[in-house]
Amino acid sequence: DSGVTQTPKHLITATGQRVTLRCSPRSGDLSVYWYQQSLDQGLQFLIQYYNGEERAKGNILERFSAQQFPDLHSELNLSSLELGDSALYFCASSPLAGVSSTYNEQFFGPGTRLTVL
Amino acid sequence: GENVEQHPSTLSVQEGDSAVIKCTYSDSASNYFPWYKQELGKRPQLIIDIRSNVGEKKDQRIAVTLNKTAKHFSLHITETQPEDSAVYFCAAYSSASKIIFGSGTRLSIRP
Numbered sequence: 346d347s348g349v350t351q352t353p354k355h356l357i358t359a360t361g362q363r364v365t366l367r368c369s370p371r372s373g374d375l376s377v378y379w380y381q382q383s384l385d386q387g388l389q390f391l392i393q394y395y396n397g398e399e400r401a402k403g404n405i406l407e408r409f410s411a412q413q414f415p416d417l418h419s420e421l422n423l424s425s426l427e428l429g430d431s432a433l434y435f436c437a438s439s440p441l442a443g444v445s446s447t448y449n450e451q452f453f454g455p456g457t458r459l460t461v462l
Numbered sequence: 463g464e465n466v467e468q469h470p471s472t473l474s475v476q477e478g479d480s481a482v483i484k485c486t487y488s489d490s491a492s493n494y495f496p497w498y499k500q501e502l503g504k505r506p507q508l509i510i511d512i513r514s515n516v517g518e519k520k521d522q523r524i525a526v527t528l529n530k531t532a533k534h535f536s537l538h539i540t541e542t543q544p545e546d547s548a549v550y551f552c553a554a555y556s557s558a559s560k561i562i563f564g565s566g567t568r569l570s571i572r573p
Contacts, residue, residue, distance in 0.1 A: 347505065378561070387468075387551060388498075388506065390561040403561060435505060450496075453505040 348372065349438050349454035357460045363424040366457045370417055370438030376400065377419040378451060379411055380435040388435070394419055395442040426461045433458050464489040466554050468564025476572050481539045483567045485552035488533065492554040495528060495535045500566075501548045509550075510537070539569075547571045 348371035358364055370377050379391040390403035394413035405411075408426075413419040423430060437451040467486045475481045485495075496511035512519045512526045512535065519526050523542075528535040539546055552564040 347507075387565040388553075388563040390563070393561075401560070450508055450511075453507070455505055 347452040347454065349436060349452050351434075351436050351454040351457050353457060354455065355458050355460075357462065358426060359462055360426055360428060362426050362461075363422065364426065364459065366421040366423070366434050366436075366459070368419045368421070368436030368438075368454055370419070370436075371452055374438035374440050374452075375417065376439045376442055376449075376451075377413055377417070378437040378439075379405075379419070379421050380437065380453075381432045382435060382456075383429075383432040386432075391421070400442055423459070428461050431459055431461045464554075464560060464562055466552060466562045466564045468552050468567060470567060471565065472568045472570070474570040474572060475542055477544060478541055481537075481542055481546070481569055483537045483550055483552070483569070484534065485536070485554075485564050486532075486534050487554040487562070489554060489556055489560060489562070490533065491556040491560075492533075494555040495526070496553050496555070497524075497526060497537050498551045498553065499548045500551065506551060542571050544571050544573065 350369045352367045375396045378393045381389045391405040392411050393401040397413050408424050411421045433456045435456045437453045439449045439451045441449040493514040498506035499509045500506045510524050512528050523540045525538040549566045549568050551566050
């Protein structure tokens, strides 16, 4: 157990709908990262938040948005869902902001599997 | 744009033999190169990493080498065991917080 929690574990919804995925980082970690892993695909970095502020953006679609709250949990909002959005969404957390800083290992949550029908 | 190429996509080795997975990156600002292991249905876990000021790092049966000039880094697993079977991902991180993963290598260990 990495100490990072994600809810829900599974989510099934229809095209055009909107969903929210939730992540609670490890105690003491200030950074949260979101990743998308499509079937048989690698990990795509979506976005990073550090202490409530957006820190870095990857290949995140405009239909997707995220935020990090004062208690440091984060939510990823996916709207106007398409079939191709079906994937495993991972959240990870780390203590610091700089992704390549020493002692800033990312710990991944168990993921949320999203199925869009 | 920046990318990370990972080869091979699948690899099957006899138990006890060595396995090598290679990655090439394009962003010369990349300075941190972790390797993750992902077992079926589970989360990625960091197994080893290397920073741009180091050429090689070892941790028991696992080693990583980095050639900054060639923008190339490799994962070496010696004396492979059945529990090494998994998908392995390389990644390249830059100080600009760009994080790019390779497409993964599915490693199978034959008994």
